[in-house]
Amino acid sequence: MPLPEIPLITEKLLAAKKAKGLSFVDLEQIVGRDEVWLAAVFYRQASASEEEANKIVTALGLDASVIKELMSYPAKGLGDVVPTDPLIYRFYEIMQVYGMPIKEIIHEKFGDGIMSAIDFTLDIEKEEDPKGDRVKVIMNGKFLPYKKW
Structure with a gap:
């Protein structure tokens, strides 16, 4: 799609x-x-x-x-599609391969919760490398523990 x-x-x-x-x-x-x-x-x-x-x-x-x-208020997200753009697809692929490991490590370090996408920053840096320049993506979100009630 x-x-x-x-x-x-x-x-x-x-x-x-x-x-x-x-x-x-x-x-x-x-x-x-x-x-x-x-x-x-x-x-x-x-x-x-x-x-x-x-x-x-x-x-x-x-x-x-x-x-x-x-x-005006935005409509966020890509919808119910698997991205076909190669660059965007790689982020989708990263989550397919590393999503569960990332989740497990966040839970080990912080407990049961999520990383906020609201109290969040995203930075993209170019890291020069003689073997080929590197893309450095830095996601920084507040940890939000799930509440017990």
């Missing part, structure tokens, strides 16, 4: 970003928010405040009508 259709607002934002020659790191400096979070706003996986939306629209030279769309 293919990935869900990219929203028109995402296409508009990405086209404007490309036309301006901006990267998400450039927008991070302008908006004052992390590059990954900004990309999530572009793909409608996160919502911007009015101030953040204004900064994005101004930086991209877009019409003010985009502001309300950036502030």
